[in-house]
């Protein structure tokens with residue numbers, strides 16, 4: 206080897222060695238580099254040293270100096286890289302391992318939807334099918350066919366948005382009773398879920414838009430016994446041992462009419478804002494279908510009788526899950542809703 210060749214090798218080793226040191230990403234790979242470059246027995250620099258005696262005497266000094274300079278440079282680079290890797294390792298163990306993990310967020314059904322599905326499940330077992338109707342409904346289906354005399358005070362509770370041309374946002378799901386009776390011949394057992402609209406204040410127990418589930422059974426020989434037995438079975442299935450009561454009531458489209466209350470599950474009957482202090486929560490209205498409704502829909506009211514109900518799954522969800530304010534159902538607050546994820 207000549208001096209020039211040796212100096213070339215030194216240059217080559219300098220650039221390849223330094224970049225290899227820089228690229229070492231673990232203490233192990235850095236230690237491998239150390240052995241490869243400056244290892245005492247077979248390191249690349251040791252090999253160069255072995256070439257020194259073959260050079261002419263006057264060239265040995267400059268060659269040895271070049272090799273020593275390179276060794277100092279490489280040693281310094283190895284030490285610096287080693288320190289950096291140690292520091293990085295220390296920093297990563299300094300991360301706070303007690304921090305809570307990040308959960309992946311799972312979507313969930315809305316509590317009102319959960320209750321509607323439960324209601325549908327219970328009535329499906331009793332042979333009911335599901336029917337739907339329009340939310341923009343005509344005056345006739347919403348009121349006229351349901352035996353509301355025009356300007357009757359019962360309509361006060363059903364104020365809504367009028368869209369013009371005798372069309373309004375339906376105030377209840379009862380118009381679908383009429384639509385179903387017009388379309389299918391008895392025997393009929395149908396369940397009608399859907400949204401309805403009213404000019405109600407947004408308070409702990411009212412909302413201007415809410416879900417209802419309507420039920421209708423029409424056949425020969427249907428009596429109030431069927432109504433009471435079915436609804437009692439239903440509330441047992443849905444709410445277990447919760448106390449219930451029937452109260453006489455009035456609806457233009459049923460005669461006789463009743464309302465069903467459950468003992469408020471939030472205050473256990475002692476009175477709270479969710480039950481307006483009464484200790485009871487009204488969950489449904491019901492009654493024997495008024496013959497005028499059957500006649501309006503073209504069903505022979507001499508031959509057929511029926512019973513019907515309309516319930517508010519939002520109110521039932523409040524009872525079921527202990528929700529103190531109906532407005533929580535409309536806030537779309539993920540912290541509230543995710544509690545219902547199963």
Ligand code: DAH
Nearest residue numbers: 377379490491492513514515
């Ligand atoms: N449509 C009534 C309302 O929204 C509820 C209702 C009461 C429905 C009695 C019925 C019924 O089918 O028989 O206030």
